[in-house]
Amino acid sequence: MTARRPATLALLLLGLLGACSSDNTPDVDGQALAGRRAACAACHGKTGIAQAPNFPTIAGQPTEYLVQAMTAYREGRRDNAIMNGQMRGFTDAEIQALAIYYHQQSSPLARMPEHAGARVDNDQGVTQ
Ligand code: HEC
Incomplete structure (x- = not known):
């Protein structure tokens, strides 16, 4: 029994990983969503890189x-005239699928430093 436990645990973890990394969010028409992403591209670029x-x-x-950001715009908890309008009519599942898509695109921005012990420059340019 004890010998089988690690294998069971490994299988369970694999299952969880599989569930987390799944791209196929249910209840979403992928093609229709890709079509709606064309509107986002005008400002955020096709792969989420800002156009201005x-x-x-x-x-x-x-x-x-x-x-969180897209849901807050949809519900008016985050107030921005453009984005409040843009997110109107998207379901939770579609927002999830959009988030996965943009998350997976490579970003030109620098990676954030680790929060614990991060060094911050003050306005004199001195690192503390
Ligand atoms: C006309 C330009 C425009 C279009 C089109 C547009 N956005 Fe935005 N988006 C913005 C601006 C401007 C902001 C920053 C608003 C603010 O200050 O809260 C923003 C913010 C966001 C954010 C939050 C980013 C952050 O770092 O907090 C997300 C996510 C987002 N947009 C997704 C989308 C998606 C998905 C679409 C298409 C359905 C879309 N946007 C269409 C201009 C646009």
């Missing part, structure tokens, strides 16, 4: 953060 400095680059951002 006043638009954010969304490529590579964490899926969870993107879901």
